[in-house]
Every structure is written in C-alpha cells, then in structure tokens.
Amino acid sequence: MNRTLKFNIFRHNPRDPNSTPRMENYTLEESSGMTLYMALTLLSEEQAPDLAFDFVCRAGICGSCAMVINGRPGLACRTLTEKLPTKITLMPLPTFELIADLSVNTGKWMRAMSERLETWAHLQEETNINKLEAPMEPGLAEQIYELDRCVECGCCVTACGTARMREDFIGAVGINKIARFHLDPRDTRTNADYYAVLGDDDGVFGCMTLLGCQDVCPKDLPLQTQIAFMRRKMALG
Helix, strand or coil: CCCEEEEEEEECCCCCCCCCCEEEEEEEECCCCCEHHHHHHHHHHHCCCCCCCCCCCCCCCCCCCEEEECCEEEEHHHCEHHHCCCEEEEECCCCCEEEECCEEEHHHHHHHHHHHHCCCCCCCCCCCCCCCCCCCCHHHHHHHHHHHCCCCCCHHHHCCHHHHHCCCCCHHHHHHHHHHHHHCCCCCCCHHHHHHHHCCCCCHHHCCCCCHHHHHCCCCCCHHHHHHHHHHHHHHC
C-alpha cells in the first residue's frame, strides 16, 4: 500500500506586507519512485497553487531545487520520498535571500562570491578564440573536471557553521573554485594573489573543519581535501 505523506512546509512572501512566516500542513499519497520535486509539483497543482519553489533541470545538475529537508540541506529532485519518513518538513535554505516559501536567491550570493574571488582563468595573454588550447595531461584535466562539477546549489553554505556566523565567509564553494583555478596551468596567479582573497578568516582560515559541507554535497565533491590543500598552500605562502 502507498504511504500517506504529511508535509510541513514553510510559507512566507517577504514582498507581501500581509504575509507572515508560518508553517502549513499538506497530505499527499505517495507513488512509486516519487521524488520531493514530484511531490511539490503535485501539491502546487492540487492544493497550494501559490507555493513557491525552484526547479530547472530536474536531474541534479542546476542545483536550483535545494532546500532543507527534515533539517538537512539537499536537492528536491534527487531526494526520493521513500527514503524519508512519512512526516516531511521543508524549509528554505538559510543564509540566502528569501524570495518566497522554499525559493531563495542563491544566484545573488554566488555571483558576489565569484566576483570577489575572480573565479575565471587569468591568462598571460589575450585568448585568441581561433587558437587551440594547449594540451593538458589527462590526469590533471580529470582533477579540474572533478572540481568543476559543483552546481552552486548552496547546500554546503547552509551546512557551514562559519557561513552562518560570518556573512563574508566564502564557504566551501568558494574555496573549491579557487582550488580549481590553482590547479589550472593556464591561470597565471601566484600564491600571493590567492592569499589576498583567501588567506584570512573570511577565507580558508575561517573554516572550523566541521565539514558539514562535504557531508551534504549532492555531487560528493572532495571539499575536505580542497580545504586542506588550500590551507596548506596559504600557510606556506
């Protein structure tokens, strides 16, 4: 028999002066292979047409459907309801600007972080679009690709104790991005350049090594390894 799921969902629209933060309850019959994204879609179609939540790819690639699921950050499209108890509490990711209900503006935070860290390859000379890139060792290319799998969902930021206390902390997502360009032989920045944006309490030395970031990363990125790697690099100067 299919289970009856009981949802307790945060509701609030900060742009509506009559809206107040609250939790609302809904029930839904579970179907085989149901994900939280599918459940939320059914709820919005049948019970709560004004329920706000984000989705794009529905395949764990865009990261837009991240939310707090029973106290743990995760992607709605990658979370099967059969893996959860019948009582499911959904909250928006903290730290980020609330748009409405379960929808938050992760893009604003990620863009500010990327501009601050200049997360693009700093080339020695202007790139000629018609010029082939220099060959790269397959092993190195694989290491860079591994770090490029980050979807900027914001789960690691939500799970980070430092990020919750220090709004300027770049989080594991920022450290991961810097580690990616540190590996890239095309990037001309030196350790001193990286230290200028990473070597303080808002950067890698602000990490309390609780490593909640790696625990909740939906792409299973080696964030612990990258934090340790960049911390050693910054300490050595």
